[in-house]
Amino acid sequence: MTDLPFRILPQLDDLNRTFWTSGKEGKLRFLSCEECGYLIHPPAPICPRDLSKKLAPRAVSGNATVATFSINHQAWMPGPELPYVVAIVEIDEQPSLRLTTNIVHCEPQEVHIGMKVRAIFEHRPDDEEDIWIPIFEPIPTA
Ligand SMILES: [Zn+2]
Known part of the structure; x- marks a missing residue:
């Protein structure tokens, strides 16, 4: 608990609650269109592709690829080590669904574009409702 970095936590609402709390079950879930399967993020009440309003949360593998990154050496505000x-x-x-996140459990110098990563979750207890922030770690190569 004590060494969790400072973060500005999201305000939960009916649309984004699934995304920020699914980590409780270790799942990464997005709002998905039931008509065309499009994953909608940030959550919206309507599918941008076919304007369907039949949306439901869908779990994905949690696997992702690093598209770009930067190594932060300077503390702009209270934050991670x-x-x-x-x-x-x-x-x-x-792949068009991109998340801004942190890569953890490796040396910053090891991170590279194209690196395969998987979602893990940082549990943030909160008086109102706990939040699980998706962050990513390298997928170990055998
Ligand atoms: Zn759709």
């Missing part, structure tokens, strides 16, 4: 990696990852099931 330095240096840390801020990355944009593309979700395997839908």
Whole structure:
């Protein structure tokens, strides 16, 4: 608990609650269109592809690929221990869906574009409702 980095936590609402709490079951879930299967993130009440309103949460593998990243050496505000990696990852099931996240459990120098990563979750207890923030770690190679 004590060494969790400072983060600005999201406000939960009916649309984004699934995304921020599915980590409780160790799952990465996005709002998905039931008509065309498109994953909608950030969550919206309507599918941008076919304007369907039949949306439901769908679990994905949690696997992703690093699209770009930067190594942060300077504390701009209270945050994780330095240096840390801020990355944009593309979700395997839908590479156009990109998440800005942190890459953990490896040396920052090891992170590279094209690196395969998987979602893990940082549990943030909260008085109102706990939040599980998706962050990513390298997929071990055999
Ligand atoms: Zn759709």
